[in-house]
Amino acid sequence: MSSRVLGRRGKKLDLRSAEELRAERRKGRTGQYLVLPGMIGLALFFALPVLVLLAMSLYTKPPGAEIGEFVPALQFSNYAVMLEAYWPVLLRSFWFALIATVLALLIGYPMAYLVAVRLRQHGLLKGILLVLLIAPFFSSFILRTQAWKQILSDEGFIAQTLKAVSLLPADGHLTATPIAVVAGLTYNFLPFMVLPIYANLDRLDTRLLEASGDLYANPVTTFTKVTLPLSASGVFAGTLLTFIPAAGDYINASLLGNNRNTTMIGQVIDSRFFRVIDYPGAAALSFVLMVSILILVIIYIRRFGTRELM
Amino acid sequence: MDTETQTTRRRARGSSEGADLELTGICKRFAEFIAVDQLDLVVPSGKFFALLGPSGCGKSTTLRMIAGLEAPSEGSISIGGQDVTELPSHKRPVNTVFQSYALFPHMSVLENVAFGLKRKKDREAMPKAKAALEMVELGHLATRKPAQLSGGQQQRVALARALVNRPQVLLLDEPLGALDMKLRRQMQLELKTIQTEVGLTFIHVTHDQEEAMTMADVVAVMNEGRIEQLGPPRELYELPRTAFVANFLGKSNLMRGTVSGQEDQLLSVDVAGNRILLPAARAVATEGEIMVGIRPEKLQISATEDTTAGMNRLDGIVKDASFTGTTTEYLIEVEGIGLIGTFAQNRGQQPGEMGQRVFLSWDPVHTFGLRGSESELAGVEEA
Amino acid sequence: MKQKLGRWIIPVLGGLAFVYLLVPIAYIFVYSFNDAGRTNLEWRGFTWSNWQNPCGAPAVCESLVNSLQIGLLATVIATALGTCVALGLVRYKFRFRNATDILIILPLATPEVVLGAALLAQFLNLGWELGFTTIVISHVVFCMAFVIVTVRARVSALDPRLEEAAADLYANPRTTFWKVTFPLLLPGIIAAAMLSFAMSFDDFIITNFNSGNVQTFPKFIYVAATRGIPAQANVIGSAMFLLALLVVIIAQIMSYRKRKALEKAQ
Numbered sequence: 039m040s041s042r043v044l045g046r047r048g049k050k051l052d053l054r055s056a057e058e059l060r061a062e063r064r065k066g067r068t069g070q071y072l073v074l075p076g077m078i079g080l081a082l083f084f085a086l087p088v089l090v091l092l093a094m095s096l097y098t099k100p101p102g103a104e105i106g107e108f109v110p111a112l113q114f115s116n117y118a119v120m121l122e123a124y125w126p127v128l129l130r131s132f133w134f135a136l137i138a139t140v141l142a143l144l145i146g147y148p149m150a151y152l153v154a155v156r157l158r159q160h161g162l163l164k165g166i167l168l169v170l171l172i173a174p175f176f177s178s179f180i181l182r183t184q185a186w187k188q189i190l191s192d193e194g195f196i197a198q199t200l201k202a203v204s205l206l207p208a209d210g211h212l213t214a215t216p217i218a219v220v221a222g223l224t225y226n227f228l229p230f231m232v233l234p235i236y237a238n239l240d241r242l243d244t245r246l247l248e249a250s251g252d253l254y255a256n257p258v259t260t261f262t263k264v265t266l267p268l269s270a271s272g273v274f275a276g277t278l279l280t281f282i283p284a285a286g287d288y289i290n291a292s293l294l295g296n297n298r299n300t301t302m303i304g305q306v307i308d309s310r311f312f313r314v315i316d317y318p319g320a321a322a323l324s325f326v327l328m329v330s331i332l333i334l335v336i337i338y339i340r341r342f343g344t345r346e347l348m
Numbered sequence: 349m350d351t352e353t354q355t356t357r358r359r360a361r362g363s364s365e366g367a368d369l370e371l372t373g374i375c376k377r378f379a380e381f382i383a384v385d386q387l388d389l390v391v392p393s394g395k396f397f398a399l400l401g402p403s404g405c406g407k408s409t410t411l412r413m414i415a416g417l418e419a420p421s422e423g424s425i426s427i428g429g430q431d432v433t434e435l436p437s438h439k440r441p442v443n444t445v446f447q448s449y450a451l452f453p454h455m456s457v458l459e460n461v462a463f464g465l466k467r468k469k470d471r472e473a474m475p476k477a478k479a480a481l482e483m484v485e486l487g488h489l490a491t492r493k494p495a496q497l498s499g500g501q502q503q504r505v506a507l508a509r510a511l512v513n514r515p516q517v518l519l520l521d522e523p524l525g526a527l528d529m530k531l532r533r534q535m536q537l538e539l540k541t542i543q544t545e546v547g548l549t550f551i552h553v554t555h556d557q558e559e560a561m562t563m564a565d566v567v568a569v570m571n572e573g574r575i576e577q578l579g580p581p582r583e584l585y586e587l588p589r590t591a592f593v594a595n596f597l598g599k600s601n602l603m604r605g606t607v608s609g610q611e612d613q614l615l616s617v618d619v620a621g622n623r624i625l626l627p628a629a630r631a632v633a634t635e636g637e638i639m640v641g642i643r644p645e646k647l648q649i650s651a652t653e654d655t656t657a658g659m660n661r662l663d664g665i666v667k668d669a670s671f672t673g674t675t676t677e678y679l680i681e682v683e684g685i686g687l688i689g690t691f692a693q694n695r696g697q698q699p700g701e702m703g704q705r706v707f708l709s710w711d712p713v714h715t716f717g718l719r720g721s722e723s724e725l726a727g728v729e730e731a
Numbered sequence: 732m733k734q735k736l737g738r739w740i741i742p743v744l745g746g747l748a749f750v751y752l753l754v755p756i757a758y759i760f761v762y763s764f765n766d767a768g769r770t771n772l773e774w775r776g777f778t779w780s781n782w783q784n785p786c787g788a789p790a791v792c793e794s795l796v797n798s799l800q801i802g803l804l805a806t807v808i809a810t811a812l813g814t815c816v817a818l819g820l821v822r823y824k825f826r827f828r829n830a831t832d833i834l835i836i837l838p839l840a841t842p843e844v845v846l847g848a849a850l851l852a853q854f855l856n857l858g859w860e861l862g863f864t865t866i867v868i869s870h871v872v873f874c875m876a877f878v879i880v881t882v883r884a885r886v887s888a889l890d891p892r893l894e895e896a897a898a899d900l901y902a903n904p905r906t907t908f909w910k911v912t913f914p915l916l917l918p919g920i921i922a923a924a925m926l927s928f929a930m931s932f933d934d935f936i937i938t939n940f941n942s943g944n945v946q947t948f949p950k951f952i953y954v955a956a957t958r959g960i961p962a963q964a965n966v967i968g969s970a971m972f973l974l975a976l977l978v979v980i981i982a983q984i985m986s987y988r989k990r991k992a993l994e995k996a997q
Contacts, residue, residue: 069822070819072819075812076816083869084834087850088849146748148748149748167749169983170749177969182968185762189755225751228752279839282840287842304844311851331841332840417899442899446895467900
C-alpha cells in the first residue's frame, strides 16, 4: 500500500518537473531575446507613461503662469480637489458600467451559447454568426452610436410608437437619458462579453449536459449546476473586458447622454485635458479611475477569480 | 559473444541496421524526485527489447533520455559505440514512435512520413515515404490528414514515420496503449514481424506484461527508477528474483517461511508448519527467513491427497471458485499461510466446491525463493 | 411543451441579440442611400450618388486611408512583438517573471481614457509631435496586450510532443519552429491579428488623445457628429462592414467545402 502511495506521489512530481525541465532545457538567451523587444515597448509606452501621469497629477500651477503651464511639485491637494468635485461622477460611471456589464452578460450568454453549443454541427452558420460579432468593429463604433441616437430620437419610429401606446409620456425622451447611455454601453461592449464566453463554451463537452439530464437534472438545473460553472472563466473574462472599458468610456455619455445626470468620468478627464487645460487635475482623475478599477478588479478576482484569465 | 561479433561485422560494413545501445550509470533527478537511479543497460543490436514497469517507474524517462529529449543528470549513453550523451535529439540516429503518436496535425500522412527524410536531405524522400506507407498498408490514405484516420491507422503512420529513416535504434513509447484489445494483439504481431524483417534494435516501453512477454526477446522489469530483473521473458516468468517481478509479471503465490535445512541442492523451508522444498539454485537467499513462491498454474488441485514422494503439499478450504470457460480459478485458504490462488483446466473433474477441503501439490523444481525482507505485496497493485 | 420551450428559448434569445447587434448597422446601411445633402438625419429620398462618389465629402477618404494604414502597421508590429513575447513567456524560464506578467495584464485593465492620457503625458514629456507615429505607438500598446494573451493561450495548449517528434525526426530547433510550431500557432496568430486590426481601426479615445492634427475615420465621424455626419461616412462604414463580412465568409465557405469534400472522401 505504502509503495503505491509513494509511486503515485512520485508520478505527480515527475509530471510537474518534466514541465519544468522543458523550460529549463531551453536555457540560453533566446527567451530573453523573444520577450525583450515587446517588454521594452510596454515599459516605455505603458509603464513609464503611467508613472509620468502619476508625476503630472502632482504638478502645480505657478502664480501668474500661462494656460497649460505647470511645474513639478507634490501638490497632493489636486486629488482632494478633483475627488471632492467629481466623486458622484466617478460613482455614476461605475454604476453605469456595472448595469451595462450585467445586461451584456444576460444578452451575450445566449448568443455565445447559441453559436458555440447549439450550432456546433452547423459549421457555416456558426462561422457567419461569429463574423457578425467582430464585423461591427469595422462599421465604426461612433457611427453605430450615432445611429442609435437617430433611431431612438424623439422623431424616430420607436419613440413615436412608445408614445402612441402611452409607454412613454408625450414629453418624454429616449435619448439624453441615463437609460440611453447604459443601453449604448451595453451595445458597444457586447462583443467583448460574447467572445470570451464563446471561446469557453466552444470547448464544452456536451456529453456532460446529457449526463446531467440522465441524472435527473432538468434543463434549468443542468444550466446552473453544469454549464454555468464550466463556463465561469469565460464569464469572468467577459465581465472584466466589458466593465473596464465601459467605466472609462465617454462616447456613449456624450452622444447619447444629456450632460447633467449622465456625465461619466471619461468625459470629465477629456474636458479637463482639452478644454480646461488642467493637466494635473485630469491626470489625478485618470489615476483615481485606474486605481479604483484595479481595486475593484482585484476584489473581483479574489472573490470569483480563476487563473485562466492569465 | 555471438552478438558482439555480429555488431563488429555490421559496423565494419557501415550498415545502419541496428546497433548496440549502452547506458552506463544513468541517473535522472528532477527537483526532489529520482526518476531513474543508477541504470546500467546493454541492448545488443537487432534485439527486441522491452522496458516493462508500472506508470511512474522511470521507463518513459529512460526512453526519452535515449531519444535525447531529456538529458541524464549523470551517466552516459552510447549507440553503436559512439557516445551520444551530449548529442541533441535531432542529431541522434534514433527515432521514436510516440505514445498517442504525435503526428503533425497540419500535414498529410505522406508529409508526416517524409518529414525525417526531408530533414536529412534525402533526395528520394517522397518515394521512400510512399514505400514505407505501402509497407504498413496505408498507401491509399497518403493524402489524408492524421485526424481523419482511425487509431490503428494513426499508429501505423507513426510507425512508418519512424521506420522510414532506418534509425539504428527504434524507440516505442507505449505505442499500442490507445488501441482496443483486438487491434492491440494484431499490431503486436505486425510489430514483431516488421522488427524481424528490418532487423533494427527496438526498445519498447510498456506497462502491459503480456505485451512485453509476447513481443520481446529480452525484458527488463523496472520499478522506482531501477531495473529489478532483466532477461528473456520465459526466464523472468519462471524464475523471478524479486517479489515485485513475481507479482508484476503474471501472478505468484508468495509464502513466508524459515530455512530449516539443505540436502541434495534442495532447501527445505518451514512454512507455517509445512515442509516446502525448493532447489537452492532457485533461491535468492538460502538461510533464515525467506519467501517461497510458486506460480498458480504449477499447482495441482484435487479432492484427494497426492502421495507421490518428493512433492510439495498443502491443504486448505475452497473460499472462492470462479468459472472462466476453459479453466476454473480457485482461492484456497491454507491455515497459517492465507489465500493461495490456482486454477484447473475444465476437463470434467470437480476438485472441490466452496467450503470443501482440497489438496494442493507441486513439483519442487517450480518453486522459487526470494528475500524474506521483501513485502509479499510488492508489485501487486501496479500489475 | 416544456421541452419545446427549452429547445427554442436559446435560439430565440440569441437570435434577437444578434438582431439587436445589427440594428444600427442596418440603419447605417439604409441611410447610406439617403439623398441627404449636408446632414444625414432624416430620410429625404433614395439615391445611388453616395455610393458612386464615396469620397465626395471632404476628408472622409483621407481619414479612412489613415485609419487603414495605422491599423495595418499597428497590427503587424503588435502581432510580431506579441507573438514573440507569448512564445518566450511560455517556453522559457527567466527572472522577473511576475513583473512581466503584471506588465502584460495591466494594459488590459486600464481604461482607454487613462492609457490615452498617460501616453499623451509621455509624448508631451518627450517633446514628440503628435501625429501618425504617436497614434501607431499607442495602438501597438493596447493591441499587443491582446495578442500576447490570445497567442499565449495557444502556445500553452500546443502539445509539446509534436515538437519533440520533430526533433526526433532530425529537425533542428529552427526547422522545428518553422515547420511545426509556427504553422500550428498560425490560426491563433491570425485571429489575434484580426482582432488587433479591428480594435485599432475602431479606436477613438486613445487616438483622440494622441493624434494631433491627423484625422482617423472614427475621429472624423466624431467631429462630424456635432455638425451632421455626411452620408459618405455611412457608405464607408457599410462598405467596411460588408467587406469584412465577405472576406471572412468566403474564407469560411472555402474551408467548409474543403472539410465536406474530405469527409466525403472518407
